[in-house]
Each structure stands twice: as structure tokens, then as C-alpha cells.
Amino acid sequence: MSIGEVLGQLRVDFPDVTISKLRFLESEGLVEPQRTASGYRKYSWDDVARLRFVLTAQRDQYLPLRVIRDQLAQWDSDGGAPAGPSRPTLVAVGPDGEVPGRDPVAAPVDSARVRLGRTELVAQSGIDESTLGELERLGVLVSDPPGWYDGDALVIARAVAGLAAxxxxxxxxxxxxxxxxxxxxxxxxxxxxxxRQSDPAARGRAAEAARELVALSQQLHAALVRVGLRSTLGR
Known part of the structure; x- marks a missing residue:
């Protein structure tokens, strides 16, 4: 498969993944697609399985790349999935993205409870230290408490890395x-x-309303940008 075809396969489960992210994971030695005589990447289904493993470990457990790399190295040497009952299993997928016997995806981790150090944020997002410093200076990304970053900071940093491409x-x-x-x-x-109400049910409704407002805002923003780009794209 080409890198574009791989991106189409992965975006079903990982809508935020980008071509720059796949290239970054390759540069980190986590996947090694073959190259054609013209230099184009050609991915196998085993390569896609490795990428699913890496992206799942980052998304669901926020594991640093060095830990994921060690797990993949163990998998390569043992010929089996990385050890540990709480870690994602490396599996092969078919041409339609199906995973036989796959368990349902676990509920997302509460972003506010995630804590990443500066080095981990840089490693998992694909941005560099200077970019992180500039994002903090501009107020685009904030550490809370100082020196630690939550799951939303990781989302922001990954989006910035994709836009930088x-x-x-x-x-x-x-x-x-x-x-x-x-x-x-x-x-x-x-x-x-x-x-502000003391009733837990009311606070729950407030949290749900906030999630809904964020989702609607994202839809509105995306639609407005698409409409604005139509003339540029000639559509």
C-alpha cells in the first residue's frame, strides 16, 4: 500500500493521524516500509499492524515512544505480542480494516487526568523543543501544573505538528x-x-452540554472553512 492508502485505513480508528505523523514514526524506527525504485514507500499489512499498535498505545495509554519501541523490539525477538495484560495487542488486519476477535475499544482516558512530562510530549507529538517553547509563549499550549501536560495539550501539539508539515x-x-x-x-x-448548582445531576448536564457545544463548534468551524476554500479549489 502507498502511504495515502495506509492513511485511509488508519483514519477509521485514528481520525487525527496525518501523513507527517506516519513519516515521523518511520523516522523514529517504529516502522520500516519498503521503498520502490523511485523511492516511494510501500507498506505491508504487517506495517499497518505495527502502526495500529503504536497509535493505540499512544492514544489509550499515553505511552512514550521509547516504551513502545521496546515493546515492538520484544515482539520482533519473541515472535509474539508485547507482554503485559493492560497493553494493546499487535494484530494483523485485513484489507477492509477488520480485526478478527478484536475487543471493543476502551473508553477514552479523561484528558484532564493525563500527565505528560515535557520530553514525553515532544516525543509523542512530533514537535521539537523550540516549537513547544514558541507555542507556550503564544499561549497556544499551556502546561498545568507547570512542567506537566494533559491529554488536550498532546492533541494540540499533534495538530501543530500536522499543520507544520x-x-x-x-x-x-x-x-x-x-x-x-x-x-x-x-x-x-x-x-x-x-x-454552579450543588446537584451532581445538574453538574453532569453541564459537562454534557459543554461536550455538545464543543462538538457543534468543531462542525461549524470545519464547514465554514470548507465553504471558504471552495473557490480556491474550483468547486
């Missing part, structure tokens, strides 16, 4: 922070009355 720099992202702050202020007015 197209030439966007941190300074171009200042508007995203400004727009997000405006939305936070607007949405906070809507959910604050429920969040």
Missing part, C-alpha cells in the same frame, strides 16, 4: 487561541448556571 508556523496559530478564548467566554455563560 504544510508550512504553518506557531505564529500563524495565534488566531486559533484568540478565537477559542472567545468561544470559551460564550459557552461558559451557557453552562455556568448548571455547573
Amino acid at each position: 504544510y508550512g504553518l508556523e506557531p505564529r500563524h496559530l495565534r488566531g486559533y487561541r484568540t478565537a477559542a478564548d472567545r468561544e470559551v467566554g460564550l459557552f461558559a455563560q451557557l453552562v455556568a448556571p448548571l455547573a
Whole structure:
């Protein structure tokens, strides 16, 4: 498969994965696709299985790349899945992305409870130290408490790494922070009355309303950008 075909396979379960992310994982030695005489990458189903393992370990357990690399090395030497009952299993997938006997995907980890060190954030996102420093200076990415990062910080850093592959720099992202702050202020007015109540059910409804507002905002933003790009794309 080409890198584009692999991306199509993986995006079913990992919608945030990008071509730059796949190239980064290759540069880290986690997957080694063959090359054609013209230099194009050609992936096997075993390569796709390795990528699924890496992406699952990052998404569900926030494992650093050095740990994932050690697990893959053990798998290569033993001919079996990495040890440990709580770790994802490396499996082969078919041409339609099916995984025989696959267990249901576990519920996402609460982003606010995730704690990553600076080195782990850099390793798992694909950005470098200088980019991280610039993102913090611009307020696009914030550590909380100082020196530690949550799951949302990882999402932001990975998105920045993907945008960087197209030439966007941190300074171009200042508007995203400004727009997000405006939305936070607007949405906070809507959910604050429920969040301030002592009733746990009311606070639960506030959290659910916040999730729904975020999802609707993402849909609106994506649609507006698509509409705006139609003239550029000639559609």
C-alpha cells in the first residue's frame, strides 16, 4: 500500500493521524516500509499492524515512544505480542480494516487526568523543543501544573505538528487561541448556571452540554472553512 492508502485505513480508528505523523514514526524506527525504485514507500499489512499498535498505545495509554519501541523490539525477538495484560495487542488486519476477535475499544482516558512530562510530549507529538517553547509563549499550549501536560495539550501539539508539515508556523496559530478564548467566554455563560448548582445531576448536564457545544463548534468551524476554500479549489 502507498502511504495515502495506509492513511485511509488508519483514519477509521485514528481520525487525527496525518501523513507527517506516519513519516515521523518511520523516522523514529517504529516502522520500516519498503521503498520502490523511485523511492516511494510501500507498506505491508504487517506495517499497518505495527502502526495500529503504536497509535493505540499512544492514544489509550499515553505511552512514550521509547516504551513502545521496546515493546515492538520484544515482539520482533519473541515472535509474539508485547507482554503485559493492560497493553494493546499487535494484530494483523485485513484489507477492509477488520480485526478478527478484536475487543471493543476502551473508553477514552479523561484528558484532564493525563500527565505528560515535557520530553514525553515532544516525543509523542512530533514537535521539537523550540516549537513547544514558541507555542507556550503564544499561549497556544499551556502546561498545568507547570512542567506537566494533559491529554488536550498532546492533541494540540499533534495538530501543530500536522499543520507544520504544510508550512504553518506557531505564529500563524495565534488566531486559533484568540478565537477559542472567545468561544470559551460564550459557552461558559451557557453552562455556568448548571455547573454552579450543588446537584451532581445538574453538574453532569453541564459537562454534557459543554461536550455538545464543543462538538457543534468543531462542525461549524470545519464547514465554514470548507465553504471558504471552495473557490480556491474550483468547486
